[in-house]
Amino acid sequence: GAVVSQHPSWVICKSGTSVKIECRSLDFQATTMFWYRQFPKQSLMLMATSNEGSKATYEQGVEKDKFLINHASLTLSTLTVTSAHPEDSSFYICSARDLWTNNNEQYFGPGTRLTVT
Amino acid sequence: KNEVEQSPQNLTAQEGEFITINCSYSVGISALHWLQQHPGGGIVSLFMLSSGKKKHGRLIATINIQEKHSSLHITASHPRDSAVYICAVDMEYGNKLVFGAGTILRVKS
Numbered sequence: 069g070a071v072v073s074q075h076p077s078w079v080i081c082k083s084g085t086s087v088k089i090e091c092r093s094l095d096f097q098a099t100t101m102f103w104y105r106q107f108p109k110q111s112l113m114l115m116a117t118s119n120e121g122s123k124a125t126y127e128q129g130v131e132k133d134k135f136l137i138n139h140a141s142l143t144l145s146t147l148t149v150t151s152a153h154p155e156d157s158s159f160y161i162c163s164a165r166d167l168w169t170n171n172n173e174q175y176f177g178p179g180t181r182l183t184v185t
Numbered sequence: 186k187n188e189v190e191q192s193p194q195n196l197t198a199q200e201g202e203f204i205t206i207n208c209s210y211s212v213g214i215s216a217l218h219w220l221q222q223h224p225g226g227g228i229v230s231l232f233m234l235s236s237g238k239k240k241h242g243r244l245i246a247t248i249n250i251q252e253k254h255s256s257l258h259i260t261a262s263h264p265r266d267s268a269v270y271i272c273a274v275d276m277e278y279g280n281k282l283v284f285g286a287g288t289i290l291r292v293k294s
Contacts (some may be wrong), residue, residue: 173230
């Protein structure tokens with residue numbers, strides 16, 4: 069089946085620094101990628117939807133200047149957490165779908181655990 | 186009321202038992218997904234359904250579009266089935282998933 073990878077799988081950074089997380093579709097073209105955040109023992113919360121070559125659409129309450137999303141190619145989207153704070157510590161998951169196949173399948177990455185100290 | 190409701194929230198079963206997890210939704214959908222999340226976080230897509238029934242190994246998923254209800258069944262459960270099972274729906278109009286809260290399954294040996 070289709071594979072989505074994320075890098076890094078975990079990262080520890082100091083408060084005030086920025087962290088970039090990559091999401092790649094390895095064997096298909098991801099016309100749309102989604103970024104989720106998951107707090108302990110809670111379900112996934114959609115942060116934003118990114119379509120290749122256009123600006124991301126952010127969900128209500130998500131600061132677009134803090135969580136920068138770039139989807140420059142059909143196989144790569146990046147999430148940059150700027151000026152990270154301890155409250156940004158969370159599990160970030162991306163997913164991707166290929167709308168060109170007219171298929172509702174959505175493929176999830178393995179997630180990135182961010183800890184801000 | 187959440188658009189996607191799952192039950193039960195927590196489920197403990199003995200190895201070998203037949204397990205059912207339910208999902209009800211209140212919106213028009215184009216597809217329903219069953220996902221599995223193991224400790225450590227990675228999510229695996231188990232099924233995507235728009236009608237009827239699908240089977241993969243010991244897992245069976247059914248959906249009743251009229252009743253807006255889906256079930257995930259696990260036959261001959263095993264401790265390695267212990268995970269969080271999440272129901273998610275593709276809204277009829279739109280391009281994003283709406284998630285249920287998840288069911289925490291623990292299978293004891």
